[in-house]
Amino acid sequence: MPSVFLGSRNPILFGCGTSKLTGEKLKEFGCKKVLVVYDKGVKAAGIVDKILGYIHDAGIETVCFDRVLPDPPDYICEEAGALGVAEKVDGVVAIGGGSSLDTGKAAKVLLTNPPPISRYFLKHEDIVPDESNMKPIIVIPTTAGTGSEATPGGVITDTKNNCKQNVPCATNLGIVDPELTLGLPPAVTVTTAIDALCHCVEAYTSKENNRISDVLAKEAIYLIGQNLRKVIQDGSDLKARENVQMAATLAGLSIMGPFCNIPHEIGLVLGMIFHLPHGIACGITLPEALEYLAPAIPERIKTVTQLLGGKVPDDACPEEIGRIAYNTVRSLYDDVGMPKLKDLVKSKEELVAAVPEIMDYSPFEFSARPVTAEDVKAILEKAYNA
Numbered sequence: 001m002p003s004v005f006l007g008s009r010n011p012i013l014f015g016c017g018t019s020k021l022t023g024e025k026l027k028e029f030g031c032k033k034v035l036v037v038y039d040k041g042v043k044a045a046g047i048v049d050k051i052l053g054y055i056h057d058a059g060i061e062t063v064c065f066d067r068v069l070p071d072p073p074d075y076i077c078e079e080a081g082a083l084g085v086a087e088k089v090d091g092v093v094a095i096g097g098g099s100s101l102d103t104g105k106a107a108k109v110l111l112t113n114p115p116p117i118s119r120y121f122l123k124h125e126d127i128v129p130d131e132s133n134m135k136p137i138i139v140i141p142t143t144a145g146t147g148s149e150a151t152p153g154g155v156i157t158d159t160k161n162n163c164k165q166n167v168p169c170a171t172n173l174g175i176v177d178p179e180l181t182l183g184l185p186p187a188v189t190v191t192t193a194i195d196a197l198c199h200c201v202e203a204y205t206s207k208e209n210n211r212i213s214d215v216l217a218k219e220a221i222y223l224i225g226q227n228l229r230k231v232i233q234d235g236s237d238l239k240a241r242e243n244v245q246m247a248a249t250l251a252g253l254s255i256m257g258p259f260c261n262i263p264h265e266i267g268l269v270l271g272m273i274f275h276l277p278h279g280i281a282c283g284i285t286l287p288e289a290l291e292y293l294a295p296a297i298p299e300r301i302k303t304v305t306q307l308l309g310g311k312v313p314d315d316a317c318p319e320e321i322g323r324i325a326y327n328t329v330r331s332l333y334d335d336v337g338m339p340k341l342k343d344l345v346k347s348k349e350e351l352v353a354a355v356p357e358i359m360d361y362s363p364f365e366f367s368a369r370p371v372t373a374e375d376v377k378a379i380l381e382k383a384y385n386a
């Protein structure tokens with residue numbers, strides 16, 4: 001039976017130059033003073049000052065929170081929320097990568113709901129944030145990867161239990177302006193785009209896929225296959241930047257129902273243990289995951305491979321399809337400079353020691369093929385040797 005496509009409650013304004021409308025859109029929401037959430041890197045890139053200008057031009061006051069950290073810790077979210085409460089803001093603008101957007105979402109929850117943020121972790125299904133008097137949030141991604149503008153929650157680090165948790169929070173508007181990604185350095189461009197690639201490939205190969213998620217995922221995979229090499233060769237290629245940005249948004253939408261599987265389930269744990277950027281932690285096992293899934297869903301792995309530009313003979317058996325899928329993704333990784341696992345983790349033994357924690361954290365319930373601890377070990381060993 002097909003799964004339910006959950007869709008998104010997040011309106012999205014997409015296109016070059018749309019960030020100039022930030023002040024106008026805040027005015028439409030009735031905002032007079034907003035909390036602006038970002039990290040120091042986005043500020044240094046000059047993006048924050050531009051957006052602050054658009055907000056001030058609309059006659060709206062701002063209070064800045066610039067202490068966003070990667071894998072946003074719960075206590076930073078609480079600091080952002082407390083600043084917003086103390087300053088009596090009536091809205092939030094989050095600018096940056098996934099960490100800034102997720103911190104902004106958590107701050108929005110805490111403006112009108114009592115701390116700590118851990119009260120609203122999705123695992124506590126009995127406590128949900130009261131949405132009746134929430135203030136509006138506009139999220140403005142400056143990377144093309146996380147898709148946080150499309151997803152109805154923020155991923156927050158639970159520092160007590162050293163794991164990631166989801167906080168439900170729809171956004172009132174995502175302003176997705178590809179021009180904001182023009183200055184992204186190649187390393188960040190790659191790791192964020194590979195996160196997006198994982199989202200759409202994992203949605204398409206999930207056992208909970210459906211026709212709506214398939215359409216979104218296939219377009220996202222195709223756009224990344226066609227454009228990622230171009231943006232690495234020429235970071236000023238705005239058309240290619242726009243296409244990768246569109247892919248990231250579509251990929252974020254595509255996981256609304258199928259949800260992520262093998263690469264993200266392994267990657268969320270590796271990222272916490274080895275302090276790897278999210279896109280690297282997840283993407284590092286994507287080639288192996290496709291090869292692993294090929295015997296179970298050969299036609300789907302074949303489609304992914306072809307969308308990424310791989311050539312698959314008509315009479316290829318599932319194992320051969322898996323090999324070609326593996327080589328196609330590895331070749332993309334080589335061309336765009338994706339970091340290698342052996343350069344990030346000291347030894348294979350140290351890596352494999354993470355298997356029990358991965359199995360503890362990940363039920364792999366959306367995988368189209370059952371995954372055992374031995375399977376994860378084999379996937380990790382192969383990824384380490386790549």
Ligand SMILES: [Fe+2]
Nearest residue numbers: 146195278282
């Ligand atoms: Fe992700």
